[in-house]
Amino acid sequence: MKKLTTWLLVLLLFTYLIPTFIPVVKASPSTWFVATTGSDTTGDGSIGNPFASLWKALNVSGNGDTIYMREGTYIPKSKYYGLIKKTGTTAQPFTISAYNGETVIINGSSIPSLSGGYGVFTISGSYNNITLYGLSFEACPTNGFLFVYQYSNDIKVQHCTFYNSTDYVMLFQDKYTTTIGYINNIEVSNCTMEKFQTAVTTNEGITFIGVKGLTFCYNTISDGHKIYVDLSNNTINGRLFKNRFYCNTSTQIANNNALLYLDAAQCTLPLKAKLSNISIYDNLIQNHNGTGLALCAGEKTGGSIDNITVYNNIIDMTYTDIYQSFGLVIERPQLHDNITVMYNTIYLHGSTGYPIYIDVEGDENFKNYVIANNIIHGAGSVSYLIRAPHTNSFCASLKLYNNLYYHTTKAANTYWLDGTNKFEATAIKADPEFMDLNVNFHLNSTSPAIDAATSSYNVDTDYDGVIRPQDTGYDIGAYEYKEQGSGDSVPPVISFFGTMISSPLDTLGGYGWENFSCVAIDNVEVSAVLLRFVNPDQSTTNVSMIKKTGTTTYYANRSLHQPGNYSNCIQATDTSNNVALTSNYTFSLPPNWDINTDGSCTILDLVLVSNHYDETGGHGWIREDTDNNGIVEVLDIVMVSEYYETSWWV
Numbered sequence: 235m236k237k238l239t240t241w242l243l244v245l246l247l248f249t250y251l252i253p254t255f256i257p258v259v260k261a262s263p264s265t266w267f268v269a270t271t272g273s274d275t276t277g278d279g280s281i282g283n284p285f286a287s288l289w290k291a292l293n294v295s296g297n298g299d300t301i302y303m304r305e306g307t308y309i310p311k312s313k314y315y316g317l318i319k320k321t322g323t324t325a326q327p328f329t330i331s332a333y334n335g336e337t338v339i340i341n342g343s344s345i346p347s348l349s350g351g352y353g354v355f356t357i358s359g360s361y362n363n364i365t366l367y368g369l370s371f372e373a374c375p376t377n378g379f380l381f382v383y384q385y386s387n388d389i390k391v392q393h394c395t396f397y398n399s400t401d402y403v404m405l406f407q408d409k410y411t412t413t414i415g416y417i418n419n420i421e422v423s424n425c426t427m428e429k430f431q432t433a434v435t436t437n438e439g440i441t442f443i444g445v446k447g448l449t450f451c452y453n454t455i456s457d458g459h460k461i462y463v464d465l466s467n468n469t470i471n472g473r474l475f476k477n478r479f480y481c482n483t484s485t486q487i488a489n490n491n492a493l494l495y496l497d498a499a500q501c502t503l504p505l506k507a508k509l510s511n512i513s514i515y516d517n518l519i520q521n522h523n524g525t526g527l528a529l530c531a532g533e534k535t536g537g538s539i540d541n542i543t544v545y546n547n548i549i550d551m552t553y554t555d556i557y558q559s560f561g562l563v564i565e566r567p568q569l570h571d572n573i574t575v576m577y578n579t580i581y582l583h584g585s586t587g588y589p590i591y592i593d594v595e596g597d598e599n600f601k602n603y604v605i606a607n608n609i610i611h612g613a614g615s616v617s618y619l620i621r622a623p624h625t626n627s628f629c630a631s632l633k634l635y636n637n638l639y640y641h642t643t644k645a646a647n648t649y650w651l652d653g654t655n656k657f658e659a660t661a662i663k664a665d666p667e668f669m670d671l672n673v674n675f676h677l678n679s680t681s682p683a684i685d686a687a688t689s690s691y692n693v694d695t696d697y698d699g700v701i702r703p704q705d706t707g708y709d710i711g712a713y714e715y716k717e718q719g720s721g722d723s724v725p726p727v728i729s730f731f732g733t734m735i736s737s738p739l740d741t742l743g744g745y746g747w748e749n750f751s752c753v754a755i756d757n758v759e760v761s762a763v764l765l766r767f768v769n770p771d772q773s774t775t776n777v778s779m780i781k782k783t784g785t786t787t788y789y790a791n792r793s794l795h796q797p798g799n800y801s802n803c804i805q806a807t808d809t810s811n812n813v814a815l816t817s818n819y820t821f822s823l824p825p826n827w828d829i830n831t832d833g834s835c836t837i838l839d840l841v842l843v844s845n846h847y848d849e850t851g852g853h854g855w856i857r858e859d860t861d862n863n864g865i866v867e868v869l870d871i872v873m874v875s876e877y878y879e880t881s882w883w884v
Contacts, residue, residue, distance in 0.1 A: 329366075399431070422449070425454075514527070524558075544575045592632075602631060729755075771796060778790070
């Protein structure tokens with residue numbers, strides 16, 4: 235009888251433990267669910283009984299499956315948490331996605347180390363057709379959020395957000411020994427990358443090494459420390475378009491950074507490194523200390539850069555002059571072959587720097603290099619619109635045609651190795667007559683850039699998508715002037731203006747965010763939407779809003795650090811230059827020491843901090859952690875007490 239009782243107890247225990255060690259199996263392709271309220275021991279991965287961790291779902295899923303993550307914040311504690319070892323097909327990719335538009339945050343602050351080729355998410359090996367969709371990554375302590383290595387092909391990263399990384403955001407890198415292999419067909423689209431490289435003095439934010447077939451489009455990249463996006467070491471067949479590269483702070487740590495950097499780099503193979511067949515068009519590169527766009531042939535001997543086309547970009551370098559600024563930099567002593575830079579608008583306002591800086595040592599390193607139909611505009615103390623200290627003005631392989639040169643306060647000048655202040659014979663030296671130099675680079679009807687481009691080099695549309703040409707000839711610069719002969723006098727209509735702010739609210743630099751959105755429609759076509767701020771200190775800020783693909787919705791992501799009261803409005807312009815302006819809207823951002831956001835610092839704020847004393851979490855996790863160091867401690871009480879009986883709201 236005792237033995238029977240013992241076996242019954244064992245059987246009951248065995249039955250109880252079944253969900254723990256017998257794997258969940260579904261027919262593939264299948265759908266799995268993960269939720270912060272789920273369980274890795276008793277969950278079966280269904281929508282009604284989800285797993286608690288992505289790690290569990292990755293282990294039980296099969297090729298071609300879809301993993302949906304439900305709303306909430308996930309805090310992985312192992313570098314293997316997001317290790318993807320699954321594959322898919324073109325018709326059925328292996329997918330990790332936020333479910334039904336829910337907000338899914340993956341916070342990497344608790345991962346101890348990501349060295350040795352790991353990111354928060356890692357794809358290492360021959361794993362193909364993988365899609366990441368709608369996920370938000372934040373607080374990466376070391377390395378980066380996404381690491382793709384070796385020969386993984388057909389990877390898509392879509393509608394994801396990456397915020398606050400101490401090093402890179404994402405790295406795609408082939409594995410090579412004595413021959414070159416490629417990562418094939420990479421797409422990064424409709425993503426936001428903000429605040430990265432916060433603890434490094436070198437490296438890049440988003441890096442593509444040995445990628446064959448790259449699409450990088452409709453992304454917003456802002457507030458990095460060094461190079462933002464780098465195409466390197468045998469990356470070929472790439473398109474970068476409709477992106478916004480933006481810097482609104484002085485976070486740059488040296489003047490050798492670049493928002494977009496093309497480089498054959500430092501290949502140590504017997505084969506020479508090269509960068510080839512890249513198109514860069516319809517991008518906004520704005521407000522930066524350093525370099526907007528750099529075209530480099532290689533950091534070591536033997537590199538080359540060829541078949542590169544750069545057109546319809548706006549390079550607006552108007553930020554406060556902390557370092558030298560450059561619009562377009564052409565550098566390195568290796569070969570530049572078959573490069574065309576055309577129909578760009580380059581504006582540089584600064585005390586030092588140049589709209590175009592050519593730093594190639596030797597005329598022989600140019601081969602069929604064309605700079606044509608660009609507006610090259612200087613302001614402030616900028617001395618030269620083109621400076622080329624190692625290149626002669628008569629270099630036969632560096633060809634300039636029909637560029638428009640202008641300086642707001644002084645004569646247009648160039649600087650060449652042979653000492654001449656020379657422009658091409660077809661150059662136009664005149665005011666381009668922008669609609670508004672500070673916010674709108676569209677052309678006025680009397681602009682000398684209209685119909686003045688050489689048709690030997692042309693593109694079908696302009697930055698806005700307006701057909702070129704509109705009249706008898708092509709217009710110089712990123713915008714084609716569109717006649718109002720159609721009689722269109724109807725301005726755009728702006729509606730559904732909304733503001734979302736991070737939770738918790740935070741105004742300390744590097745934490746917290748605000749998202750502004752609206753719907754803008756027009757009877758013909760909207761050309762630009764602008765968000766205009768009056769800050770608490772009464773300074774003004776203008777921000778170009780981004781159109782969400784396939785919609786009439788425009789948005790702008792910001793990180794505002796001044797506590798106080800803001801006033802803002804939205805301006806929309808259509809292709810006939812009709813303008814609509816909303817009423818002023820107001821909102822307030824409380825300082826970190828006003829814990830309960832009631833407008834003043836009282837005993838209640840001290841009580842709130844004391845209630846959470848000695849609790850820990852990620853950076854910026856609750857308002858009671860006023861200095862965002864991950865622990866509520868005496869320093870937070872000190873900060874609140876220093877502002878006791880202080881009011882900020884007016």
